[in-house]
Amino acid sequence: MGPIAKRTKTESGTPSPLSLYRQAVKLVKQQQQQLCGSLGSDSLIEQKLQQSVQALAVRVQEGETAEHSLDLELCLDEPAFLLASAHLQLGLLYRQQDRLQEAAQQLQHSLQHFPCFVAAHSALGQVVRASAASHDELQQAEAHLQQAVASAEQLSAQQDGLLLQSNQACAAEADAADxxxxxxxxxxxxxxxxxxxxxxxxxxxFKFRLSNEVLHYALPSSPPAAAPAEQGASDFLLQVLDNALPQQLLLHLQQVFAPAAPFWREHSYGRVGYFSYFFRLVSCL
Incomplete structure (x- = not known):
């Protein structure tokens, strides 16, 4: 890379777009390494990323887009890639905070500047799927996930896989494809x-998966009647019932276990071995 890629300030003395973006990414990594995050750190990350987006937007010409290449990396001569990456990080942050509509908007902006961005297609597909309220929206989610996989397969086929190994930016796409x-x-x-x-x-x-009775079961038109006591155990070993919980309890559980809820950070999910709790359901009613 040329000397311009190493500069952290512009000629006017203000932080360069690259510097702003790297500051935000550094904060993201620091937060991921901590046992629990905070609203303050999220706000600072959001602020840095928004500053990066504003600074980079004026450097990207209309219609300019990024593409995968051997020299694709976080440097000032790839402003479209930097801008797409900043939008991606904002989208991931909003997704973590359960701000799904804002997350989708940022990820769409990311794809405008980098149409084959595997990470953005992957994240957008998952965001749309999480908030889907119709069959059409589920199809949109699937389309983005399919595009992420297809783009990654094209990358792995180029130059005998050398492209994926050429720099961290391209290598990260393989993880997003998974x-x-x-x-x-x-x-x-x-x-x-x-x-x-x-x-x-x-x-x-994977070599095994759950059966269709678990992942693609038929919804009953009405709840099955309870078996009389004299008949012993029901023929059904497992039943799935909609509206099984009182509405108030369901809303409370959705709040407690929302993607951005403190529970996940405070219990270090994703950073320690799996564990869980056991409570009698009647104690929550």
Whole structure:
């Protein structure tokens, strides 16, 4: 890279777009390493990323887009990639905070500047899926996940895989593709398309999956009647019932276990071995 890629300030003495972006990314990594985050750190990250977006937007010409290449990296001569990356980080931050509409907007902006951005397609597919309220929206989510996988496969096929190994920016796309495959496989299983799902599950190294009775079960038209006591145990070993919880309890649980709820940070989910709690359900009613 030339000397311009190493500068952290512009000629006027203000932080360069690259410097602003790196500051925000550094804060993101620091927060991920901590046992629990804070609203203050989230606000600072958001502020740095927004400053980066504003500074980079004036450097990207209309219609200019980034693409995967051997020299794609976080440097000032790739402003479109930097801008797409800043929008991506904002989208991921909003997704973590359960601000799904804002997350989707940022991820769409990211794809405007980097149409084949695997990480942005993967994240947008998962965001749309999480907030989908119709079949059309589920199809949109699947389309983004499919695009993420397809773009990653094209990358791995280029130059015998050398492109994915050429720099960290391209290598990170492979990780994003795995997340897209995982979400896509779940969607396909839940829609009864197990043959299509098997392709992605095999690519991820899985050999087994849950049965269709768990992932693609038929919804009963009415709750099954309880078996009389004299008949002993019911023939059903497992039943899935909609509206099984009181509305007030359901709303409380949705709040407690929301993606951005303190529970996940305070219990170090994703950083320590798996654990759980056991409570009698009647104690929560």
């Amino acid at each position: 997340a897209a495959r995982s979400a896509l496989a779940m969607m396909l299983c839940q829609s009864g398309r197990e043959v299509e799902a098997a392709v992605h599950l095999a690519a991820l190294g």
